[in-house]
Amino acid sequence: MKFLVIxxxxxxxxxxxxxxxxxxxxxxxxxxxxxxxxxxxxxPGRTLxxxxxxxxxxxxxxxxxxxxxxSVTGSDETNVVIARLARHMFQVPKAIxxxxxxxxxxxxRRLGIQTLNPITWGxxxxxxxxxxxxxxxxxxxxxxxxxIVETAVPMLWIGRTVSxxxxxxxxxxxxxxxxxxxxxxxxxxxFHEGDIIHVIVPALSAERFKGIFGAQ
Numbered sequence: 487m488k489f490l491v492i493x494x495x496x497x498x499x500x501x502x503x504x505x506x507x508x509x510x511x512x513x514x515x516x517x518x519x520x521x522x523x524x525x526x527x528x529x530p531g532r533t534l535x536x537x538x539x540x541x542x543x544x545x546x547x548x549x550x551x552x553x554x555x556x557s558v559t560g561s562d563e564t565n566v567v568i569a570r571l572a573r574h575m576f577q578v579p580k581a582i583x584x585x586x587x588x589x590x591x592x593x594x595r596r597l598g599i600q601t602l603n604p605i606t607w608g609x610x611x612x613x614x615x616x617x618x619x620x621x622x623x624x625x626x627x628x629x630x631x632x633x634i635v636e637t638a639v640p641m642l643w644i645g646r647t648v649s650x651x652x653x654x655x656x657x658x659x660x661x662x663x664x665x666x667x668x669x670x671x672x673x674x675x676x677f678h679e680g681d682i683i684h685v686i687v688p689a690l691s692a693e694r695f696k697g698i699f700g701a702q
Contacts, residue, residue, distance in 0.1 A: 487510050487511070487553040487554070488510070488511045488512075488513075488548075488551060488552045488553050489505050489510055489511070489512050489513070489552060489553060489554050489555070489556070490512075490513050490514075490515070490544075490547055490548075490549055490552045490554070490555045490556075490572075490578075491505075491512060491513070491514045491515070491555075491556050491558065492514075492515050492516075492538035492555065492556070492557040492558065492559060492565075492568050493515075493516060493538065493557060493558040493559035493560070493565075493584075494514050494515075494516035494518070494521040494522055494524070494525065494533075495516075495521065495558070495559070495560065497558045497584065497604070498514065498516070498521075498556075498558045498559075499521070499524060499525055501556060501558065502514045502525065502529070502531060503525075503529070506529065506530055506531055511531065511532075512531035512532070513531060513532040513533070513534065513547045513548070513552070514531060514532070514533050514534070515533075515534045515535075515536055515537075515538050515543060515544075515547055516533075516535065516538075517535065517536065517537055518535075519535050522535060532547075534546060534547055538557060538559060538564065538568045539564065539567050539568050539571060544571070544572075544576070549572060549576045549578060550576050550577075552578060553578075553579055553580070554578065554579060554580040554581070554582075555568070555569070555572040555578050555580070555581045555582070556581075556582045556584070557569050557572075557581070557582070557583050557584065558584040559584075562583075562584075562585045562586055562587055562590060565583035565584050565585065566583050566585070566594055566597075566599055566601075568581075568583070569581040569582065569583035569599045569600070570597065570599060573598065573599070580600070581599070581600065582600045582601070582602055583599055583600070583601050583602070584601070584602050584603075584604065585601040585602070585603050586603065586604070586605065587603075588603050588605070588606050591603055591606075591629075602629060603629050606629040606630065630689060631688060631689055632686065632687070632688050632689070633686075633687055633688075633689060634660060634684060634685070634686055635684070635685050635687060636682060636683070636684050636685075637682070637683060637685070638680075638681070638682055638683075639662075639677045639678075639679070639680075639681040639682070639683050643677045643683075644677050644678065644679050645676060645677065646676065646677055647673065647674050647675060647676055647677075648671045648672065648673055648674070648675045648677075649673035649674065652673070655688075656687065656688060657685060657686075657687050658685065658686040658687075659671055659675075659683060659684070659685055660684045660685065660686050661683075661684040662675065662677075662681050662682070662683055662684070663681065663682040663683075663684070664678060664680070664681050664682075665680075668684075
C-alpha cells in the first residue's frame, strides 16, 4: 500500500519507519530539511521538502494515488486542514489528523475527520495496562476508549454461557479460540477449559470487567 505522512518529527519519523518496515511505500513531507535528513540514508521511501497543505506539493507527492494519509505536524489546525483536503478534494480513502487539544476532537469528528490524540490515547492505555494485570490487549480502538483483549478463560467461567458474562455496552465476548480454531460465539455458547477468549471492553468498564473476570 502507498501512504503519505505529513510531518517528520518524532511521531512522523517513527510512523514512516514502521510503515516502511511493514513493506508499504511511504512518502513523507516536512518543511524542515533537517527533519527529513534525520530519517537517514537507509530510509527507502520518498521525501519532499514543503508545506503539507500546498496543492502542488501534494500533487507532487502523488496524493491522488495513496491509500492513506496521516498528518502529524505540531499544529492541530494544520493537521485538520490537510486531512480535510485529503478526504474531500483528493478522495484519499483514509486520512488521520493528530490533534493535541481533546476539546476540539468532537468538533473535528463531526466534520468527518478521523483524529487521534496521543495524550488521551496514552493515558487510557496506561490505565488499561495497570487495570488488566492478567489480560493481553490485542487492539486499542479510537483513542484507547475501547480495547479488544485476549485471555485464557477463567476457571469460574467454565461451564457457563456467553450470555451469563455479557454486560450490554460494557463487556462483549467477540470470539473464542478452542483447539486452534477461532469462532464467533452465540449467547448460548458454553465456555470450555482451555478456551482463549477475545473480549471487547471499554476502558471505563475496566473495574467491572475485572470483577466478573475474577482478577485480583
